[in-house]
Every structure is written in structure tokens, then in C-alpha cells.
Amino acid sequence: MEGAVRVQILSQMGISEVPSQYIQPPENRPTSETNSITGLSCKNVPAIDLSCEKESVLAAIRDACREWGAFHVINHGVATKLMDDLRRVCLSFFNDLPMEEKLKYACRPGSAASEGYGSRMLVSSENETVLDWRDYFDHHTLPLSRRNPSSWPHFPPEYRALTADYSDEMKALAQRLLALMSESLGLRASCMEDAIGEFYQNITASYYPPCPRPDLTLGLQSHSDIGAITLLIQDDVGGLQVLKDGEWLLVDPLPNAILVLVADQAEIITNGKYKTCVHRAVTNTNKARLSIATFHDPAKMTRISPASDLVSQGSPPRYSSVVYGDYLSRWYSNGPEGKRNLDKLLLDTSK
């Protein structure tokens, strides 16, 4: 099992300082401005109503993916009760199950992205990286050959069935959104999904315990998501920030909305027309926060390259093609650091 101390234990000890491994270098620390829930609400991630007329949805998606790489969707067809129930059971796993029970589900140490209960998903090497102030439970949900609900929490009793239902709903929504994103670029609806192939889907419930020093720590370090598209729900605590034009902006929780994050492979497929979203999570002193992210990735053997319909003499490929498994191994061995892994694939198009 993963050898790391769970952050929840540190938080419950009532310490007033955080251990040095959690202290971010000054350039990565949130400023008190970017940490404030009320401070930055004037610049909001766009919210798109999927029940509106199609042309206006396509135009809104085009603008949001170009400018933000992120947008909320409302009237998305996923039952509010399912989202609420999943938030409730995930929170109950972290809050109500004794630590020795939770540790029965611990991730394997030293194995990147292994399923289960952990604290160190984005650590590139044991000694170098500053640790996130976060515990999580990662579920491998799709394809069905990877889905093994017996390795997910037994408590609360409805946990596994809800997670499986939610996985299916997220897959359908991701397919719908990729089709809309494709069409918004004038591509055939299946273009992006065809490029990605069968979804490898993971669901990660992140739990950020109260932290005595939000000014020195991050709940989750700055990164862009590795795969193609991420669908995220959060509770009403707030703490997710996106990087826009060099500024960290808080994503105000929008009740019943689902946040869509464009991820690295979507930026490659769209030849940079749509931007991967660099994001991070900040902590707070008094309230634990929960988010549930559903990642949709290609299979490791899939080669990802800019869609041929978006490449021409006047618009040459901006990224070299990459086998997703190679991209993934580099991401885990280098660490994320914003979107530097994606930037390494950039081609010089100035010649």
C-alpha cells in the first residue's frame, strides 16, 4: 500500500504549521487575492446552457475553448440527484470511515496512477516534489474490462453502484461534448472521438482537508489534464482556480453545473485551436472541500496528432504526433508543472 501519510491525519492533529514537504516555493504560492472566494468573481468561467439552440451552443463552446479551455455546462441531462448522491457517498468515505478501514484501499506505492486511496498522485520523484494538501480515491471505470467495483469502497453501501452509474453518464456526456466541440470547429461530429478512440476513464474524488497555512500550500499543484476531456463537479466550498492570461481565477461553484476542462490531447487534435486548461486547487483553514473529476483519455497505444482537416499549407501542424502511452510516462516522470509536457511537442511553425 502507498506509504504516504494521509493529509487528513495531519489536518486532524490540529497543527498550526505544515510539514516542510508541503510548503510551496514562493513563486507557486497562492497570493491572498487569488485565495479569496469573493475577490475574483467578476471574471467567471463561461456557463453554457446545453438546452439552447444548437448554433448558439456551438458558438459559445468555440469561444470558451479558445479563450478559457474551460466552461460550465448546465441543462446537461445528468440527474442532480446522481451528482448529489455521489458527492455524499464520496464525502462519507473520507469523513465517516475510520482511517484503518480507508487504508485497506490504499494505492500501491511507486506505481503511477494506481487505483485506490492515496495522497501522492502527481509526485515525480519521492524527494524532489512539494506535496499536495490532498487525499483522493481514484477509480478505474472504463473500459469495462478495467472496471472492478470490488476494489472500490464498500461503505456507504450504495457507493459502488452510484460510481458505476455516474461513470456511464459521464461517458455519454463526454461523447456529446466532443461532438459539439468538433462541430464548433467545422469538423464532422465524430472527429475528436474517432481520434481518441475507446475512452479510458478514471474518476478521482479529491478531498482537501482544512489546512493551517493556505498561504504556503496548494491542494493540488498547477497542471493541465493529460487526456482529452475532464468533467468535474465540486461542492460549494470553492478552491479550484484556472490560469487565464497569466492570472489565477477562482472557479465559483455553480450549483448543479458540470465543469468541462479541455485537456492536452484535445489541444493537439485541434492543432492548438482549443486550449488545454491549466488549473490548481487552493486550500482553506476551516472547511474540507470535495471535488470529483472524471477523466477521458485515449488508450496507451493510440497515436495522437492534429486532425488532418485542421492542417493545411497555411495552417501547418503545430504539434508533433505522440503515442499517448509515451506522453503519459513522460508526464508522470517529469511531473506536470503547468503544461510544460505539452509545450515540448510544439513545432516551430515560423519557418
Ligand SMILES: O=C(O)CCC(=O)C(=O)O
Ligand atoms: O479539486 C479540483 O477542483 C481539481 C481537481 C483536479 O484538477 C484533478 O483531479 O486533476
